[in-house]
Amino acid sequence: MEWETVIGLEIHAQLSTKSKIFSSASTEFGQTPNSQACAVDLGLPGVLPVLNVEAVNKAIKFGLAVNAHINQRNIFDRKNYFYPDLPKGYQISQMDLPIVGEGEIEITVDEATKVVGVTRAHLEEDAGKSVHDMFNEYTAVDLNRAGTPLLEIVSEPDMRSAKEAVAYAKKIHALVQYIGICDGNMQEGSFRCDANVSIRPMGQEKLGTRAELKNINSFKFLERAINLEVERQQDILEEGGEVVQETRLYDAVKHQTRSMRSKEEANDYRYFPDPDLLPVEISNELLVSIKADLPELPVEKKARFITQLGLNEYDADVLTSQKSLADYFEVMLESNEKNAKLCANWVMGELSASLNKHQLEIEESPVVAAALAQLVARIGDDTISGKIAKDVFKAMWEGEGSADEIIESKGLKQMTDTGAIEAIVDEIIANNAPQVEQFKSGNEKILGFFVGQAMKATQGKANPKLLNELLRSKLN
Amino acid sequence: MSIHTKTIAQLAQGLKDKEFSSVEITQHYLDRIKQSDLNAFVTVTDELAMAQAQAADDKIASGGASILTGIPYAHKDIFCTQGVKTSAGSKMLDNFISPYDATVSHQLNQADLVMLGKANMDEFAMGSSNENSFYGAVKNPWDKSKIPGGSSGGSAAAVAGGLSCFATGTDTGGSIRQPASLCGITGLKPTYGRVSRYGMIAYASSLDQAGPMTKTAQDAAIVLNAMAGFDDKDSTSAEQVVPDYTANLNDSIKGLTIGLPKEFFSDGLDDGVATQVMNAVKEFEAMGAIVKEITLPNSAYAIPTYYIVAPCECSSNLSRMDGVRYGHRCDNPKDLEDLYLRSRSEGFGAEVKRRIMIGAYALSAGYYDAYYLKAQKTRHLISDDFKKAFAEVDVIMGPVSPTTAFDLGSVKDPVSMYLADIYTLSANLAGLPGMSIPAGFSNKLPVGLQLIGNYWSESKLLNIAHQFQQQTDWHTKTPEEG
Numbered sequence: 001m002e003w004e005t006v007i008g009l010e011i012h013a014q015l016s017t018k019s020k021i022f023s024s025a026s027t028e029f030g031q032t033p034n035s036q037a038c039a040v041d042l043g044l045p046g047v048l049p050v051l052n053v054e055a056v057n058k059a060i061k062f063g064l065a066v067n068a069h070i071n072q073r074n075i076f077d078r079k080n081y082f083y084p085d086l087p088k089g090y091q092i093s094q095m096d097l098p099i100v101g102e103g104e105i106e107i108t109v110d111e112a113t114k115v116v117g118v119t120r121a122h123l124e125e126d127a128g129k130s131v132h133d134m135f136n137e138y139t140a141v142d143l144n145r146a147g148t149p150l151l152e153i154v155s156e157p158d159m160r161s162a163k164e165a166v167a168y169a170k171k172i173h174a175l176v177q178y179i180g181i182c183d184g185n186m187q188e189g190s191f192r193c194d195a196n197v198s199i200r201p202m203g204q205e206k207l208g209t210r211a212e213l214k215n216i217n218s219f220k221f222l223e224r225a226i227n228l229e230v231e232r233q234q235d236i237l238e239e240g241g242e243v244v245q246e247t248r249l250y251d252a253v254k255h256q257t258r259s260m261r262s263k264e265e266a267n268d269y270r271y272f273p274d275p276d277l278l279p280v281e282i283s284n285e286l287l288v289s290i291k292a293d294l295p296e297l298p299v300e301k302k303a304r305f306i307t308q309l310g311l312n313e314y315d316a317d318v319l320t321s322q323k324s325l326a327d328y329f330e331v332m333l334e335s336n337e338k339n340a341k342l343c344a345n346w347v348m349g350e351l352s353a354s355l356n357k358h359q360l361e362i363e364e365s366p367v368v369a370a371a372l373a374q375l376v377a378r379i380g381d382d383t384i385s386g387k388i389a390k391d392v393f394k395a396m397w398e399g400e401g402s403a404d405e406i407i408e409s410k411g412l413k414q415m416t417d418t419g420a421i422e423a424i425v426d427e428i429i430a431n432n433a434p435q436v437e438q439f440k441s442g443n444e445k446i447l448g449f450f451v452g453q454a455m456k457a458t459q460g461k462a463n464p465k466l467l468n469e470l471l472r473s474k475l476n
Numbered sequence: 477m478s479i480h481t482k483t484i485a486q487l488a489q490g491l492k493d494k495e496f497s498s499v500e501i502t503q504h505y506l507d508r509i510k511q512s513d514l515n516a517f518v519t520v521t522d523e524l525a526m527a528q529a530q531a532a533d534d535k536i537a538s539g540g541a542s543i544l545t546g547i548p549y550a551h552k553d554i555f556c557t558q559g560v561k562t563s564a565g566s567k568m569l570d571n572f573i574s575p576y577d578a579t580v581s582h583q584l585n586q587a588d589l590v591m592l593g594k595a596n597m598d599e600f601a602m603g604s605s606n607e608n609s610f611y612g613a614v615k616n617p618w619d620k621s622k623i624p625g626g627s628s629g630g631s632a633a634a635v636a637g638g639l640s641c642f643a644t645g646t647d648t649g650g651s652i653r654q655p656a657s658l659c660g661i662t663g664l665k666p667t668y669g670r671v672s673r674y675g676m677i678a679y680a681s682s683l684d685q686a687g688p689m690t691k692t693a694q695d696a697a698i699v700l701n702a703m704a705g706f707d708d709k710d711s712t713s714a715e716q717v718v719p720d721y722t723a724n725l726n727d728s729i730k731g732l733t734i735g736l737p738k739e740f741f742s743d744g745l746d747d748g749v750a751t752q753v754m755n756a757v758k759e760f761e762a763m764g765a766i767v768k769e770i771t772l773p774n775s776a777y778a779i780p781t782y783y784i785v786a787p788c789e790c791s792s793n794l795s796r797m798d799g800v801r802y803g804h805r806c807d808n809p810k811d812l813e814d815l816y817l818r819s820r821s822e823g824f825g826a827e828v829k830r831r832i833m834i835g836a837y838a839l840s841a842g843y844y845d846a847y848y849l850k851a852q853k854t855r856h857l858i859s860d861d862f863k864k865a866f867a868e869v870d871v872i873m874g875p876v877s878p879t880t881a882f883d884l885g886s887v888k889d890p891v892s893m894y895l896a897d898i899y900t901l902s903a904n905l906a907g908l909p910g911m912s913i914p915a916g917f918s919n920k921l922p923v924g925l926q927l928i929g930n931y932w933s934e935s936k937l938l939n940i941a942h943q944f945q946q947q948t949d950w951h952t953k954t955p956e957e958g
Contacts, residue, residue: 043796043801044796044802045678045796045797047675048709048710050708051711080839089794089798268841270791270844271839271844272788275681
């Protein structure tokens with residue numbers, strides 16, 4: 001039987017506020033356990049939450065960026081359950097009236113574009129962390145993270161493959177960084193994905209029973225975990241079994257998922273409006289001012305790259321897929337306005353390949369944007385050829401200096417002296433009579449042989465355009 | 477006149493005139509507490525009190541004193557006090573030394589008051605008799621076989637019994653007004669949001685409100701001046717200007733319109749209480765007030781509404797008492813569930829468990845709409861009743877409690893106990909300010925008159941109460957005189 005996969009994602013984006021969502025404690029990562037948990041975060045008797053307006057503003061930013069309806073009156077609820085890292089015995093979240101309502105975002109997979117619906121996004125506080133390996137026989141609790149503001153972004157079950165799910169997750173990941181509401185750091189847990197996965201016979205409208213996959217901390221694992229789950233469900237259904245609704249934890253090391261709890265074991269969270277907090281009222285003025293302050297969104301940037309810079313759809317899409325990549329590219333453009341396509345090729349080609357090879361993020365690149373811009377400018381003004389530029393780039397990567405310094409010290413400047421090139425061309429033609437004959441009898445391809453010989457003789461420095469012209473005129 | 481029968485105003489005058497020092501009056505109160513068998517205190521903070529008294533005397537000597545400087549008071553054990561045990565009357569918090577001060581505690585410290593100790597109370601403020609305390613029942617100073625009312629029973633008994641000049645209380649469903657009534661003192665529950673709830677251990681967050689329990693309306697005004705105000709640590713506290721509550725005490729109440737809700741004078745009301753309440757109303761008429769019968773048609777729903785809303789909120793508010801970070805933890809838990817189960821089973825008393833269970837049930841999936849949502853709707857209806865009433869009258873009067881103080885141990889059925897709150901609950905549900913003032917005696921036990929005002933009308937209520945106390949002497953009676 002042919003199966004269709006249906007995926008919806010719940011993304012938890014940690015909002016990059018200085019202090020927590022309901023207390024004034026710092027949100028800084030990696031501090032001494034419990035050094036950033038104040039009386040409110042500890043859930044001491046008598047303490048009360050006070051909403052951090054910055055978290056609200058950041059949530060609104062996100063809503064506006066996905067064209068969502070903003071609920072100008074929204075409410076915090078209590079989600080009640082017991083866990084040692086949940087100090088109050090309830091999490092303050094939003095249930096019935098979230099701050100962000102329905103929105104949408106466009107994704108591209110294999111050059112096909114589709115729109116994925118955002119069901120809602122709501123504000124909530126993060127829990128602390130249970131540490132099981134610090135004290136023998138005891139579980140320790142670190143409440144530094146407790147109360148960190150989260151925006152939970154819930155998608156519609158619109159994705160039909162692990163690839164689409166990853167594309168959507170990456171889009172949201174890029175977006176939250178573009179608008180500056182989340183640092184996107186997946187290792188530190190600032191951006192986490194849970195995937196709801198189900199399958200159904202192709203053509204069937206009714207959704208299959210879903211499993212929720214948790215504990216996924218990279219896009220690679222997201223894709224693997226979903227594919228693994230799809231296989232698991234297919235095996236069950238094809239053997240005549242039934243998929244049970246449950247939460248499954250992904251283990252990246254063993255590459256397997258295991259059941260965490262079934263629907264029957266699920267908590268009744270006894271949601272009700274938190275009486276300690278007033279409903280959040282968002283004025284029209286605030287919406288207008290946040291909208292005015294929104295930076296250029298990825299989709300807008302992409303359109304501009306296409307219309308103003310003349311990039312193709314694919315290049316524009318790749319370059320805007322991450323804020324850091326787009327930033328790098330745009331710094332290069334500052335001094336290379338006419339060489340946009342060349343800049344794009346270098347960022348997506350040599351630079352990306354080297355970064356991948358050394359497993360570096362673009363922010364960590366030994367060749368910064370301004371340096372690469374200089375190299376591209378030298379190609380643009382015919383100082384060096386694209387081929388020579390690759391060698392210069394390698395030297396730059398190794399820290400040997402700037403493009404200009406390397407070109408100068410290694411004498412890589414292109415030969416543009418017609419007389420000198422002509423002498424070399426004459427010599428090659430004189431020494432290779434059989435090939436000259438072939439050319440004359442109509443074998444155009446043989447021209448490459450002469451170019452190669454000339455480049456060899458000039459150590460690649462001959463201006464390719466000039467060389468070609470000379471060869472053709474002499475051979476004819 | 478002995479020290480412990482003096483009002484704040486009188487003590488302040490005496491301190492100013494060097495008639496006595498704060499150290500002397502503090503010692504006087506501490507001695508009386510030591511000799512008392514009312515069980516009004518969970519913790520007596522003698523050393524702290526004497527240090528505060530000394531500091532107050534220094535301040536008086538240097539001329540920087542305010543009217544509250546050096547006045548000894550009892551602080552309900554629901555307010556967090558830094559470095560001092562804050563138990564909320566529960567075994568659960570018997571070992572809890574608060575690392576921080578409630579906003580109210582801070583304000584009272586700033587006013588240079590002297591804290592004699594932490595007053596006994598019903599566990600987590602749940603109760604109407606102060607019999608639900610881990611530290612034992614409190615006795616009514618007027619008759620030690622009777623209950624003092626609750627949940628601020630220790631506070632009321634301390635003031636009535638001459639163990640403190642005044643006390644703090646909290647009122648979620650009548651917990652200031654009812655014990656004030658049964659102990660013959662003055663108690664004020666302000667408008668919801670008037671006094672910060674930060675550091676006041678939450679029972680039902682949307683209903684809880686702190687206020688003063690004093691000998692006179694004038695004293696209540698003086699203390700409220702120190703307690704009231706916006707607090708940026710409490711989102712539900714109001715950014716409402718705090719007037720000087722003593723400024724209008726002497727305004728004439730001629731022409732005041734008093735509303736008597738017919739629902740407050742129904743079958744369940746004790747005849748002796750009814751008589752004293754009506755006598756007080758007549759006194760007001762004699763002072764030039766106009767009396768009108770009004771109706772609060774949804775009053776009957778106050779008890780069921782309250783006993784859904786309050787347990788729902790408390791079931792969640794008390795979840796933090798889990799034995800993990802502070803409070804009671806059972807011995808040798810075998811796993812996490814055992815830790816939760818036994819710590820909470822051992823730490824909470826019967827009434828607290830009952831309300832947690834009622835609340836958890838009412839909030840459960842499938843029941844939420846029928847209980848919690850319905851209760852919220854009824855709550856609106858009750859508020860609307862008052863809105864209509866205050867379009868016609870300036871103040872609503874009636875009994876505080878259907879009976880005078882009953883015998884300790886006599887009410888065993890929880891539902892009968894809940895009926896004790898029948899006249900006080902609606903002010904909490906609507907968020908309105910309410911007062912209880914002494915209005916006579918029935919069978920030698922005090923009877924309180926309840927005043928309910930419109931939102932933010934504390935000044936008016938205090939003015940009305942003060943004028944009544946200028947014409948009557950019920951508030952000056954003490955148990956010692958017999």
